[in-house]
Amino acid sequence: MTRPGLQQKILIYLLLAIVLIVFLTPIYLIASSSVKPSPIMFQRPPAFFFTPTLEHYQDLFGMRPFGKFILNSLIVALGSTAFSLTIGSLAAYAISRIRHKRMNDVAFWILSMRMFPPIAVVVPYYIIFKATGLLDTPFALIIVYSTANIPLTVWLMKGFFDEVPTALEEAAAVDGYGLLATFWRVTLPLAAPGLAVSAVFCFIFSWNEFLFALMLTGSNAQTATVAVMSFWSSDAVQWGRIMAGSFIILIPGVIFVLTCQRWLVRGLTMGSVK
Template sequence: MGRGLPGGGGAGPESGPHPAEGRGGVRMKGRQAAGVRARGRQAAGVRARGRLGGWLADAALILYFVFALFPVAWMLILSLKPADQLFSTYFSFTPTLESYRTVLGDREGIPFTRFFGNSLVVSVGAVALSLVVGLPAAYASARLRFKGSENLMFTLLSFRFAPELTVIVPLFVLYQKLGLFDTYVGMVWVLQLITLPLVVWIMRSYFADLTPELEQAALLDGYTRTQAFFKVALPLVKPGVAAVSLLAFIFAWNNFVFPLILTSNEAQTVTVGALSFLGGDRPKYNLTAAAALVSVVPPLLLALTIQRYLVRGLSFGAVKS
């Protein structure tokens, strides 16, 4: 009774949703909505934790920069103070450039500008010698593997790890006998003992990252191994050369022990010469601060000049296979 015809509009038992099925669909939709809300809360929590982590990282960076720049700011303030206000407990003072005029004018009987020039000469000389010797050595070490090459590289790098005070006494005796004491040649030679291992070790990784097919193609074109080095490999690692040159210059410029022991006056560098203002009965802290800040200028200018190459050189080696 009451069965609908096929194709007709009759409403049989099959025509509408079963009550149980309707309740199941409602429960399923409810679970889906609850899942969406849970995922939304989870995503919001992740975003909140991400923002909190970003704030903490920013705060840590700010604290680090304050900690790192505080000595520089203190020296700057000290260098701008008049001599009669050096130990004043008041923060307010009348800034003056008299300390810089005294330092750069070679007053007080201290030839600071000569010390500054000495540092430029011996640092540039040490870096140049290290590049001339170290770049071919790094390339050969990366391409011409032989038994014991890794041990040789580690031995070379161990020279950089050795404390300077362990070799300073024999070097002092040797320099006295060879006439290298207080000379530019002697300082360039001893500073390249610091910079050469750095150049070889870092540039070796750059050359090792180069795909050998580039040099093999150059060799097939008739290039010699030396020509392949200068015309193919070396241009590809220019960012690395810029980065390692800056690092080597900073190491040579900042060295204190070797100039302190192996020089007396003629070849004395700025790191030792800046301390000359602390001598005497009345140490001149404002002049020492001014000399220290002036000595920071060359590495800073060099870093700004080669900044484009420096960022690339520190971020990647070269073309990888």
């Protein structure tokens, strides 16, 4: 493409500034409101410089067991990530290695599993978990989140396994390695970056999820996203606590974007953008 001239450069940066302001203001608002004293929360014009306070964070962890809800979120997210990586990377390996005309259909079938509307299966889940006594336990959410995380892992890991040369596996087979040993000792270590990326995607999805957490948990297994929502009620909205909780919840996602944005395209577009 042609190099833009000075005037065009100024126009481009002006437009970029507007775009950045629009898209980053809400994030700035969460961060600043979480440390803003309540009396100036909605002050006009908004206070850019003020003495930050930790009162909202103290409220959050002091008056309500928010720490417990964060722990629940962590347990559920880590549990689902571990389970999905195990099952998902095994399946991805099979899809990558078996040469059969039906394999494409199997891959699409697995991928389609993460596209179904959660609301359509929440009633059956509720009934099944109630009958089995799993309602309001982290286990229920681990299972439910894995239905979305396994397909995602399969899709991502297949791409990484495709890039591992089969010659290495054949050499390992000659050395007397079995199928699982070859997979575990040769292929998987070479696809380690894929495992890391899949793990982060699974973790963030589970950490951010709200609908199932709202319907399938109560006081025992409630996660942080549901807890934050509980500070909202029509008569008294506790904005300070909401913003402090929101800020804590958005940290993992922001770190992920800043450190591995190049994997976002692959993970979010389901292979439709190379």
